[in-house]
Amino acid sequence: MGWGRGEAVDGSETGWGRQAEPAPRWRALLDRARLAGRGAEQNDVDHRAEETPAPPPETLPRRAAGTGWTGRAQGVARPADASFGAEPAYRVEATYRVEPAYRVDPRYGGEPAYQAEPAYRAEPEPRAEPSWRAEPEPRAEPSWRAEPVRPPEPGYPEPPPRGRGTASIESRYALLDGGYQPDPPPAESRYALLDRGRYRPEVHPGPEPARIEPPRIEPPRIEPARVEWRAPEPETELERAAGVLRRELGGPRVLAFANPKGGVHKTTATVLAAATVGSVRGRGVLAWDDNELRGTLGLRAGSARHARTIRHLIHDLAQIEILEGATLLEHLDDYLRHASDGSYDVLAGEESPRFAQRLDQFTVKRVLELLRRTHDVVCVDTGNNVESPNWRTVMQAADQLVVTTVPREDAAFSADWMLDLLHEEGMGELADNAITLISCPTPGRTPLQDDLERHFATRTRAVAVVPYDPALETGSSIEYHQLQAETRQGWLKAASVMLEPFAR
Template sequence: MDGSETGWGRQAEPAPRWRALLDRARLAGRGAEHHDVDHRAEETPEPPSETLPRRAAGTGWTGRAQAVARPADASFGAEPAYRVEATYRVEPAYRVDPRYGGEPAYQAEPAYRAEPEPRAEPSWRAEPEPRAEPSWRAEPEPRAEPSWRAEPVRPPEPAYPEPPPRGRGTASVESRYALLDGGYQPEPAPAESRYALLDRGRYRPEAHPVPEPARIEPPRIEPARVEWRAPEPETELERAAGVLRRELGGPRVLAFANPKGGVHKTTATVLAAATVGSVRGRGVLAWDDNELRGTLGLRAGSARHARTIRHLIHDLAQIEILEGATLLEHLDDYLRHASDGSYDVLAGEESPRFAQRLDQFTVKRVLELLRRTHDVVCVDTGNNVESPNWRTVMQAADQLVVTTVPREDAAFSADWMLDLLHEEGMGELADNAVTLISCPTPGRTPLQDDLERHFATRTRAVAVVPYDPALETGSSIEYHQLQAETRQGWLKAASVMLEPFAR
């Protein structure tokens, strides 16, 4: 081993500096001329010998430190290495570079670290010398104002030739500037020369008036002339629609009656409700109060359910105690509605098995309920004038509508009913009734003229509605599918019915 490798195949730590010195001292006698001199000694000059370090005194460490020196290499021919006991392990200060054999001179550490000489602190801190303030603040030298304001230098005025002697005020415009200094009194100078005269102190505003700009008169606007024109006369249809839109002073019940069947009671009830509802938009109801099997529910409204007056009477006690929107919501479950939503329908009993006669007390309760929810109630009465149901509707009606067709039997039945009402103490209702003549066929017959003259003497008014082919089939009635002439006739007839109540 040459001192660079250990026995375990790892790089050895470099030998301490004193190890080399000890080997040279021990081999000084016989290895001086040895032929196998270390090649490092030839290449590197021998450093000066140093005295071997003495064994240091104990440091108080109780253990024994094993020497870290390796045995001498056999190439020197020296005696076998011995173990040097040391009381402490000397760690190398640095790693020896194998490129050179000599060790650098050991740099002796001073016994103490020289402290830097403290910087002398002055016994007092010199305060900065205060800036000398002048005892007085020099005021800026005022700018010398000239005792007089220099007039701006004007370019010399051109010399005008001396004008020939003329009379005062006759000088031409070209020479008046030259004559100003000679006492010439010019005519009133125009606006462009007054500024030059001001500088000379000779301008007098009153002598040189400034012409005022031309005054532009605003255009004179004549006040609008309001001419009163008489309003155009209202047409009969506009007047009829206006009557239906007015307030009626409360809910009104219209009773359509004639003891004879087939005189258009159901048709008149549906079309009157549709006409009033199309104008007012809400609050109109058609009730089929026929004791037998009524057909109003089939000809009017959409059959969204099968409930009739029988179902309403069954739940009448629970419904009539309700108020406001809750009442309308619950009553709507028993009503049918027109296709256009202009009116509601309370259908009569459509099954003969459940047909029953309504007593007087029940009819009053139903009418009172319908008055609370609708403005106009059109009632299709039955044919039995002796039943309490029929008489109760007549007594509660605000307007009686006597329906008939241009036939003698139908007219005779209507005339007899009016006599009966007078006998029963309802003569006022009969006198204020409206006779409605429906034409089942096109054209006008001589009998129609006789009927109009006759019932005009017995009732308040007579209204005639024309024939319409859409009504001849007897199917569902759609108001918007009627002819324009038919709708106009029903509009006039409905206005006649409600005219006494319109406000």
């Protein structure tokens, strides 16, 4: 039977906290018989009673003073709470009557009036959870810890759940006691991580494509380089000649073109030698007409931009020779003529024969010293008088003697005699180191030319032959660029032979 919170089947204890009186034995036997007689019908009723939810508990009535057991029995127990699985209360039939022999025990005192506790409420019946959701939903964390939910971006897998998966969260402290690790700080955007170069998106490898081996190509076999020594090509004679003229000469050099015989191309040789050296070196070359008997060098070389000659220079020599550097060059240029191509300068001789007596030895030395200060190569066309002071002075100051001749016997005899004179005058070294320059006045080669080459090869250091050129036959102004190539090459070789002993 249901007796509220406590059950008193055997009458040992009541629901009000005190010992119950033992129930009469006949009552227990009567209840057992009644239960057995109801049968299957009562079982169905009981089964329906179990399924029917119990009504909410009612407040028990206050129990009055004892009146004995006369009259109809009153049900004092409250219906059993079906939520705890108790059996339904037995109904007492109306035919039950108390035997007359029953008397109330005078020792039985009435129970105190029962007053239901106002705070008492029946516990609700727990609802059965489905088997697939045995654990409750985790409670949402406070707003100060909730993270914003970002929808997964297309093309990337959804990240796994954070924290400890789907386990029930009792409290933060209980999880910490069980090895709980706090959630990492909220992840930054992939784009922000990319900006710092840390994010690497996951790459899901797909099926590996079939590997196709490329055809094996053998690399070409490279033979080791072989170093072969080859002798440098020999320098041509013209290249060697031009190289000699470009070198430093160790100071200014004076070349004297001499032969007592007239008409042996002294003036022509002086002009062409200056033009050849000037065309290679570019500057610093001068041709001087030192013929006391009205020389023609000023007419055949240079431009007649003025009529000044050696006479005008000597007249102002005292004022010019005290100058230095650029000022000296500027003032000396007023007394010089220039070649049409600017390759060399010309100091023309005086046309008056009376001027010859003014070219004494002292004056010639002063003029040579002045020209050495302004030019590297000075080519001097000497006169025909070997006894004149200016002729002897030039021979004594010359660094290189050039003996000019033509393939004629008289011209060769005069050149040979001059060499003997130089030996007699104590200038034998100058004669031995001289250059014999044979100019061909006509085309072709004569037998006498071979004899002259062999003869002067024994008297001088070298013999140079320059070919015939029609541009020189007229006796007019000499233009170097108008000469034939063969003529220019011949003069290039001859000029290099003249300056070779001084080239460094």
